[in-house]
Amino acid sequence: MNIFKAIFHSSLGKKYIMGLTGLALFGFVIGHMVGNLQIFLGQDKLNAYGAFLKSMPKLLWVARIGLLACVGLHIWAAVKLVRENRAARPDRYVQAKRMGTSFASRTMIWSGLIVFAFIVYHLFDFTIAPDYTGHDDKGRHDIFKMVVLGFSNPFSAIFYLIANCLLCIHLSHGVKSLFQSLGLSTGQFRSLFNGIASATAWIIFIGNTSIPLAVLLGFGKEVLK
Amino acid sequence: MNLTLKIWRQKNADDAGEFVTYQAKDVSPDMSFLEMLDVVNEGLTSKGDAPIAFDSDCREGICGTCSLVINGTPHGGQKATTACQLHMRHFKDGESITIEPWRARPFPVIRDLIVNRQAFDKVIQSGGYVSASTGGNPDANAIPVSKHNADTAMDAAACIGCGACVAACKNASAMLFVSAKVSHLRHTPPRSTRERSTCPFDG
Numbered sequence A: 001m002n003i004f005k006a007i008f009h010s011s012l013g014k015k016y017i018m019g020l021t022g023l024a025l026f027g028f029v030i031g032h033m034v035g036n037l038q039i040f041l042g043q044d045k046l047n048a049y050g051a052f053l054k055s056m057p058k059l060l061w062v063a064r065i066g067l068l069a070c071v072g073l074h075i076w077a078a079v080k081l082v083r084e085n086r087a088a089r090p091d092r093y094v095q096a097k098r099m100g101t102s103f104a105s106r107t108m109i110w111s112g113l114i115v116f117a118f119i120v121y122h123l124f125d126f127t128i129a130p131d132y133t134g135h136d137d138k139g140r141h142d143i144f145k146m147v148v149l150g151f152s153n154p155f156s157a158i159f160y161l162i163a164n165c166l167l168c169i170h171l172s173h174g175v176k177s178l179f180q181s182l183g184l185s186t187g188q189f190r191s192l193f194n195g196i197a198s199a200t201a202w203i204i205f206i207g208n209t210s211i212p213l214a215v216l217l218g219f220g221k222e223v224l225k
Numbered sequence B: 001m002n003l004t005l006k007i008w009r010q011k012n013a014d015d016a017g018e019f020v021t022y023q024a025k026d027v028s029p030d031m032s033f034l035e036m037l038d039v040v041n042e043g044l045t046s047k048g049d050a051p052i053a054f055d056s057d058c059r060e061g062i063c064g065t066c067s068l069v070i071n072g073t074p075h076g077g078q079k080a081t082t083a084c085q086l087h088m089r090h091f092k093d094g095e096s097i098t099i100e101p102w103r104a105r106p107f108p109v110i111r112d113l114i115v116n117r118q119a120f121d122k123v124i125q126s127g128g129y130v131s132a133s134t135g136g137n138p139d140a141n142a143i144p145v146s147k148h149n150a151d152t153a154m155d156a157a158a159c160i161g162c163g164a165c166v167a168a169c170k171n172a173s174a175m176l177f178v179s180a181k182v183s184h185l186r187h188t189p190p191r192s193t194r195e196r197s198t199c200p201f202d203g
């Protein structure tokens, strides 16, 4: 069997695609969070970080296209797998007791799709069509002010909070099943990987929500004067 | 004890099927679940009604033929117990019990609670077997197998091919069955080169 067919036509291959693209997206989520947390180091540090990313446009575009491909493949495989899974049981049980499935695992497709909608909104909000495009006194795009302005709108801030909640629910199951899909979650490693999954989901939840929460509570409002 | 049974009745694969409610009276708590159904069936036959079709063979928990989803759980709620070994004492007097067949596309209903599990045979035919030469018993220990491998193979060999894993899996997947067969054979002595080269179960 040729390798392409083996990967794209088998459910196992699609699980590998889910797992590897999920891993890449997970890596991005961590990097993105660490970068953004520099907001707490102040306006100068955050704007410098933004200017630094923009200073290497080639690398930036490679990363963007790579991530876009990952998102595309991840969603494609997810939708295919979910449809195949549903088709495998055309007649549902009238009374079915749930066994060994968590809330997160049963709602992966929904948490994933809502997170995707959020990603699109987020890109328009801060990257494609930001409301605020002004510059700081060093002539750099004033990201700090843009973020504070953005999250001063409570609706926007609350949407970020909800989306990150869903993202972390998604990751709490996603990260552990990624090791399972790749066949690494065996024996004594299983509890280690499950632990990593819950721990990182919590860390990302706290890290990512701390920014809109801080702004809602008044952080950085001096730049709005 | 007296029970209300909600049982799936379906004439054949093409019939839509429906639940029919039966009363099981004076059930002994020492009966197995299948014996309880036998008694209900005797009542139906004596009235001239068609008995409820369900699968069974060994009735001692080793053959994997019985296949009932009882109150939403394949084989019922008793841990590591097949439906034939599930006793009525685990139910309460007056309880209402729902009984359905395995539900999965690869397991079409033949009649009532009986499903066709030939899909498992196809998996086995694709390489889940060993060829054994007939004749006298081979010498013990002629082929060394480590204790660890023997134990692992034995654990996997506990799979009786009943299909409850497919019935229980939210994706109706046979992963557990297939992996039990793979681990079973993988940990037993190597097979002839011909079998190894064509067999997807070899790793």
Ligand code: HEM
Residues within 6 Å of the ligand: A015, A018, A019, A020, A021, A022, A023, A025, A026, A029, A074, A075, A078, A079, A081, A082, A108, A109, A110, A111, A112, A113, A114, A115, A116, A117, A167, A170, A171, A173, A174, A175, A177, A178, A179, A181, A182
């Ligand atoms: C930041 C974005 C995302 C990250 C970091 C992420 C991460 C992951 C990871 C690591 C997995 C585990 C893969 C595996 O089972 O091996 C996973 C599974 C899954 N993801 Fe995502 N994901 C993201 C976005 C999405 C989106 C937008 C969807 C929308 C369809 C989605 C749908 C799913 C589904 C349905 C599964 C389970 C697939 C299955 O095993 O049946 N994810 N995700």
Ligand code: SF4
Residues within 6 Å of the ligand: B064, B158, B159, B160, B161, B162, B163, B164, B165, B166, B176, B177, B180
């Ligand atoms: S692995 Fe599946 S088929 Fe084998 S005994 Fe367990 S439930 Fe039955």
Ligand code: FES
Residues within 6 Å of the ligand: B055, B056, B057, B058, B059, B060, B061, B062, B063, B064, B065, B066, B082, B083, B084, B085
């Ligand atoms: S009838 Fe043999 S296991 Fe139940």
